[in-house]
Amino acid sequence: MFTARTRGAAAVLGAAVVLGLTACSTGQTSGAAGAASVAPVSGKISLTYLQKQGDQQYFIDEANGAKAKAAALGIDLKVVNLGNDANQTVSDIQSAIAQKSNGLIVVVPDPAVGPQVVQMAKDAKVALLTSDDQVCANGPTPASCALADMVPRIGFSGQQMGAEVGKRAAEEFKKAGWNATDTRIISAWQQDVTVCGDRVKAAKDAFAGGAGAGVQNIDVATDNTPTGAQDKVAATLTANPGVKHWIVWGCNDENVQGGVTALQNAGVTPDNIDGVGLGAYLACKDWGAGTPSGMKASLFINGSDIGALAVQTMYDKLKNGKPFPQEAFAPTTMVDATTWQSAGVKCS
Numbered sequence: 301m302f303t304a305r306t307r308g309a310a311a312v313l314g315a316a317v318v319l320g321l322t323a324c325s326t327g328q329t330s331g332a333a334g335a336a337s338v339a340p341v342s343g344k345i346s347l348t349y350l351q352k353q354g355d356q357q358y359f360i361d362e363a364n365g366a367k368a369k370a371a372a373l374g375i376d377l378k379v380v381n382l383g384n385d386a387n388q389t390v391s392d393i394q395s396a397i398a399q400k401s402n403g404l405i406v407v408v409p410d411p412a413v414g415p416q417v418v419q420m421a422k423d424a425k426v427a428l429l430t431s432d433d434q435v436c437a438n439g440p441t442p443a444s445c446a447l448a449d450m451v452p453r454i455g456f457s458g459q460q461m462g463a464e465v466g467k468r469a470a471e472e473f474k475k476a477g478w479n480a481t482d483t484r485i486i487s488a489w490q491q492d493v494t495v496c497g498d499r500v501k502a503a504k505d506a507f508a509g510g511a512g513a514g515v516q517n518i519d520v521a522t523d524n525t526p527t528g529a530q531d532k533v534a535a536t537l538t539a540n541p542g543v544k545h546w547i548v549w550g551c552n553d554e555n556v557q558g559g560v561t562a563l564q565n566a567g568v569t570p571d572n573i574d575g576v577g578l579g580a581y582l583a584c585k586d587w588g589a590g591t592p593s594g595m596k597a598s599l600f601i602n603g604s605d606i607g608a609l610a611v612q613t614m615y616d617k618l619k620n621g622k623p624f625p626q627e628a629f630a631p632t633t634m635v636d637a638t639t640w641q642s643a644g645v646k647c648s
Contacts, residue, residue, distance in 0.1 A: 338427045341402050341618045346376040347611065348396035350389065352409040352433075354381025357581040358552075358603040359407070361646060362431070365604030366405070369611040377611065386410040393420055403427035403614045405454075411494065412440035418451060427617055429624060431455055431610045433495050442494040452624035454610040456601055458495050461632055462502025465549050465576045468597050468634055469503070470510030472574040478545045480514035486533055486559050487517055488550035490524040496551035499578065503549050515547065522555055526582070529558025530565075537566050545572050546594075553579035553598060557586075560594040570594045580635050584647045587637035597636040600643050605630040 349366050351359045363379045370377035378401070380392050386409050396404055397420065404426055408414060414435035421428035431454045436445035473483070487504065489496040504517060520536055522529040529550065537543075546568060548559040556577040563573050573594025577583040583598035609630055616622040635643045 337425055338402075338618070339425070340621055344374060344376055345403070345615060345618050346378075346399075346401050347403045347405065347614055348378045348380060348393075348399075348401040349405045349431075349607070349610070350380045350382055350392055350396070351407045352382050352384060354379070354383070357646060358579055358601065360603070361581075362407075362603030362607035364607065365602075366607030366611045368604075369608040373611070373615050375611065375615060382407075382409055384409045386413040389413050390416060390420070393417055397421075397424045397426055401426060402618050403429065405429045405431055405610045405614060406435070407432045408435055411435055411442050411492075414442075414451070415439065427614060429454065429610060429614055429617075431606055433493065443497070447626065450626065452613075453627050454606055454613055455495075455627070455629065456606070456632060457629045458498035459502045460629075461578060461599055461601070462499040462504075463506040464599050464632065464634055465499070465578055466503035466506030466508075466512075467510055468599075469547050469549055469574055469576045470507045470512045472576070472596050473507075473515070473547060474511035476545070476571075476574065480512075480516075482543060483515050483545040483547065484540060484543045485512075485515055485517040485547045485549070486520055486536060488520040488522050488529050488533065488548065488555035488559050490551060491519075491521045493524070493551065496524065499551055500549070503576075507547075512547075520550075520559075522550070522558070524551055524554055526554045526558040526561070529555040530562045531558075533559040533562035534566065537562065537568075546574070548573065548575040548594070549578070551578065553577040553582035556595065556598070557582045564594060568594070580640060580643075580645045581647060583635075584640045584645045587640055588647055593637075597634055598640075600633045600635045600640070600645055602630065602632075602644070 382389050418437040430451045434442035435451040436442045437449045487500045489500050520532045522532050548556050550556050556575045560575040570592040575595040577598030580598035580600040583595045586593035586595045
C-alpha cells in the first residue's frame with residue numbers, strides 16, 4: 301500500500317511495540333504536512349474516523365478496532381463512511397470540524413482531495429492523521445510528493461506486503477512445475493492509487509528474484525473492485541489466447557478474486573491458476589466452501605489492528621503531546637486454505 305512506497309520515502313529505522321502490535325516507523329516525526337498548531341486536550345477527546353468504502357470487510361474491521369480502542373481510552377469516536385465520493389469527504393470533514401472533533405483520521409477515496417483536507421484541518425487547528433492510503437499536503441499525487449509534505453500515516457508497509465505476495469506466488473509457481481513460456485502474470489490494480497502501485501511493484505520484484513524470472517507480466521488497470529477486475533481480466537484473456545497457466549496478484553483481495561473468477565469462467569481450471577490475494581477476507585470464502593479454487597493464498601491484513609493503532613496514535617498526540625510518526629506499520633500474515641481460520645481471518 302504498500303523504497304517502493306513513494307518517491308523520497310525514508311527507510312524504516314526502528315520498531316516500537318504499540319497496542320501489542322509490532323509497528324515500524326520511519327523514525328521521523330511529522331513535518332509541514334501535519335504541522336497544524338494543535339492544543340493539548342485536557343478533557344475528553346473527540347475523534348472522527350472517516351473511511352472510504354466503509355462497507356468493505358477490511359474497513360468494517362478497521363472501524364471496530366478503532367471503536368474498541370476508543371472505548372478503552374475514554375474517547376468519543378464517530379465513524380463515517382465516505383463511500384467513493386471525494387466531495388463527501390470535504391463536506392463530512394467540515395461537519396466533523398463544526399462538531400468540535402479534536403482530531404481527524406481519514407482514508408480518502410481520492411488522493412486528489414488531500415491538499416484541501418490538509419488545509420481545512422490546519423485552518424481549524426485540528427489534528428490530522430491518515431490511515432491506509434497516503435495523502436500529500438500540497439499536491440494530488442502522493443507518488444510525486446516529498447516526504448516532508450506527506451500527511452502522517454498508519455497502515456501497512458507496501459513494500460513488505462507486495463514482497464510477501466510475490467514470494468508466495470513464486471513458491472506456488474515452482475511447486476506447480478510450470479514453464480515460463482506458457483505462463484502469464486496478471487497484475488491488477490487501480491493505477492492512480494500510489495499504495496497499490498507500490499504493492500504490485502514489490503510483488504513483481506520478489507517474484508522475479510525468486511523462481512519466477514522470465515514469466516511475462518500483463519498490467520491490468522481496474523477500479524479495485526471484484527466486478528471491475530473480473531471484466532478487465534476477461535478482456536485480457538481474449539487478447540492472450542494460448543496461455544496455459546496464470547498467476548494473479550494485485551492491490552487487494554478484490555482484484556485477485558475478480559481475476560480468478562474471470563479465469564475460471566473462461567474455463568481455466570483451478571490447478572492452472574496461482575492467485576495470491578491481499579487481505580484474505582474474500583479468499584477465505586473460497587476456502588470455506590471447500591471447493592477447488594485458483595486462490596492459492598492471501599496476505600492477511602487485519603484492519604482492526606490499523607484502526608486501534610490510529611486511535612492510539614491520535615490519543616498520544618492530543619493527550620500527551622507525542623509527535624506523530626511519519627509512518628507506523630502493523631504486521632501481516634500469509635494464509636491459505638489450511639491456516640486462515642487459526643489466523644483469525646473474518647470472511648466478508
